[in-house]
Amino acid sequence: MTSRMPKDKAARTAAGQPARISKAGRAKYSPASAPAKALLPTVFANWFKSRGWLPRAHQIALLEHAKTRRSTLLIAPTGAGKTLAGFLPSLVELSESKKAALKGSGLHTLYISPLKALSVDVARNLQAPIEEMGLKIKAETRTGDTTVSRRTRQRLKPPDILLTTPEQVALLLAHPDAPFLFADVRTVILDELHAISGSKRGDLLCLDLARLRKHAPEMLTIGLSATVARPSELRAYLLTQDTPEECLALADMVIAEGGAEPRITILESDEPAPWSGHFARYAIPAVYDAIKQHSLTLIFVNTRMQAELVFQELWNANDDALRIALHHGSLDRGQRRKVEAAMAEGRLDAVVATSTLDLGIDWGDIDLVVHVGAPKGSSRLLQRIGRSNHRLDEPSKALLVPGNRFEVLECRAALDAAHACVQDVALSRSGALDVLAQHILGLACQAPFDPAELFKEIRSAAPYCSVSRSTFDRVIEFVATGGYALKAYERYAKLRLEPDGRLRVANGRIAQTYRMNAGTIVERPMIKVRLVGRRGGARCGGKAGAPRPLLGGRVLGELEEYFIEQLTPGQAFVFAGEVLRFEGLKETEAFVSRATADDPIVPSYNGGKFPLSTHLAERVRALLHDRSSWRHLPVPVSDWLALQDERSAIPQTNEVLIETFPRSGRYHLVAYPFEGRLAHQTLGMLLTRRLERAGAMPMGFVANDYGISIWGRRDIGAMIDQGQVILGRLFEEDMLGDDLEAWLAESSLMKRTFRYCAVISGLIERRHPGKEKSGRQVTMSTDLIYDVLLRHEPGHILIEAARADAASGLLDIYRLGDFLRRINGAIRHVALDRVSPLSVPILLEIGRESVGHLGREDILRESAEDLLRDVMG
């Protein structure tokens, strides 16, 4: 609770630990301690006292930094009063300010969070101190849900504190009134900064900060973040980068003292962890027992499919009628809000959730966090564990439930990392060019701009500090006329040159379209799942395929279009914790009815599968390497490793282990890079291409987070022995050159990333004044555009942007490159006569890729040949 504003319970706990606070104060701020305390006005000091609290050292530290106008990054674990610390400088300043010398609207503080719901939650909690201290401070939220009249009023007569999202800030900055609105901004608070930076939303927000500084040069930034591995990236994000060539400017940093060490255990059940899978069915009875012993258990899983399955299994085991709920991103929003409210009110015993509950909203008194499946990264684990016991003095309690034997290793590594408080965040990235294009158009909608000045401003945003002038000019050209070598669109230019050298938008309609399309979140086409009563039912003797009368009912949530596409009417699937029967598709809605089925399909959602983080992968490798650490592992797992050691070899930290063996008439090659599923899948695509050229006749491959297995018709082991396949050459780094290009050109992945870039950059409008486009229509047209553009102008800036996205996000090419460089020929080949113990989980992995389907022409050819066979008899 204390991570937000005070509630009664928080008061109790904070009051109970004065000793630690004073210790922290002495340790870190002791010289400034006495005067620092004086920074807190009497009314605030009294308020703290009335709640039975002592101000925390980091809260006072932020006041101090604000006094000297130093932008600061506050790193604090959940439950440390982080948000109050962020607001304290503004509240103090606003309580003291003499309302004089306003240059603009009087908006004093902007609070920006990645989640609409978080802004609303924080605004609500902020009311308590404001009201209890009788401060004359107005705080309001502004989100996509805010009414038009209120939004208009907020622009002209804003509150003192505006709580909002990055997208709303971009929209406000694109408005002609922006200089007036933001002129008096003193402080910008960026909450959950670690969750925003390093993404396209983060890029856009950083560009917006650069622009805010133009309107409010005195502006101070306060970043609030969970513990991260490389805080300097967030510190650079908060400041203007004026001399990026020399050194990055870094904001000050305050680290709040952590709470009690988390108590994390790995589940030891009577049943050993299975060979493969991620669902931990074996552990359901143990998890169920744990739920019974706690008042509110939060069960985190990595994917929505896992959520559905685990929920289903718990429900089957629920003999005590425990109140268990399900929460994931595909569920209807109303449904999710209901679950959240029930949690907050203590009406639930357990909730099965995906990352939708990761970010810091307080939903109630969680006293146990169960993590099913490996957490894939130590930051994610710490963040999730932090959801239990928002009280610094009590340890959070967590139970890790590995889904298979590899996950036992991973859980062990994550646990060690959590105790060492080491976290991993996304690597710093250079800002996306499609985002830059959107931002430039937005600024042009606000007022004409001078390209040279804007270039300087853009470079002052950390993600863009190394963008070159020529790239910048190409983006401007793209915004203005599409940036094509064929200068066909001068007359339709969106930006026109003024006599004074500035660029302005060509007409008012452009601004209207910009406002309808701003933002960087491009949703996959989703289909609503609507529950209907089944009229007439299956008994009705109508001819097959005749449409049944469908009556519209409640919407259960949304599913990816491609999953629905695979269903045929009558099929049963699991969604929203229920078994449903697919009745048919009508426009953009899938109609379903309640059903019972023994073997329903579980949607295999595309999104939400996290690859193993680099940091954790290193730890897993080290754990394997260090035989003395095996004794901390459950016996079946250490036995398994010992058997591998005896039969084959244990992968070492600076080499890659390759095994070859025959199995049921095929020949397998298994490699163990431990670089995460995405990198392995890319490796699989590229290795099979190379093996195909070498004549090894690969038929397919399968990858998981730890390794990859390729199988084929020829004895790869023998080919290696005879020198027909040279492993060093097979794993040469140049596979990331031509092979990758050739594969990318024919993959649908590039078309997908191109679609996102086309939408974000404004090439394709999601919404056009007067008509709306559905996701499906956008997909259709961007594919055609991509094909034409690739053929005629492969160097176009949007293709460059799509390629960069594919390389970093979807393919993990950088990581694969790092791996290939790291092993640099250090390959250990073990030829076996049968399957090795370590390879079993990989061989059992689902989601095999077959080489024959890489080109989709085969689907057509096979279908046509079927038809011919039918005809010929």
Next chain:
Amino acid sequence: MPMLHAKPERQGMHDFKVQNISICGKTFLADTSGALYWPAEKALIIADLHLEKGSSFAASGQLLPPYDTRETLTRLAQAIDRFGAETVIALGDSFHDCGAAQRMEPSDANRLRSMQEACEWIWVTGNHDPEIANWLGGYVVDDLTVEGITLRHEPLGAWTTHEIAGHLHPAARISREGYTLRRPCFIGNGRRLVVPAFGSYTGGLNVLKEAFDPLFGGEAFKVWMMGQEGLYPIATRLLRED
């Protein structure tokens, strides 16, 4: 026409490069470009070029790559060469809008002119291009009948025979082993045929949509889907709705 006898891509496999399609006893050839060739008349039939669709979007603010006309004309020229056509019949919606012809890049306009000099050229009008300027050359007709077969832009919305039309941009969707594929296609029943849209920026309408219902009146029809390497006859039972 030796170019029609391309060597099979794979041994022991059928060659799907060119398909015979017959309409009321007349034989036509179709290939994966979406063009239909009438050997007896040495005529190439294409529909829905939608030239200058890109610039039409640009005028309304979406600056799509301006290469669609160039690309469409290049593919058209290749189809003419491949079949050795002496007549070209464009089945309407050749231009995306009435101002489209004037917007063509000079190089594209020249390309079109030189193709028209080499072939007899017939523009059938469509709903996007109800009028086609004289300066473009070629004959302009609302529809025409050759050897008893009527060629028009929009197919009659009722049962009929002896008809070749465009307008609907037919496309088909199939799933196989978990993979789905959606491609433009020819659709016909031996008495009438709808050809796919030839233009580079033209989308497709699923043949299972209501718009196709009146054409075949619930009777069986055939579908040929355009792949990268060939044109594939597909059993109707494999077709899926969008």
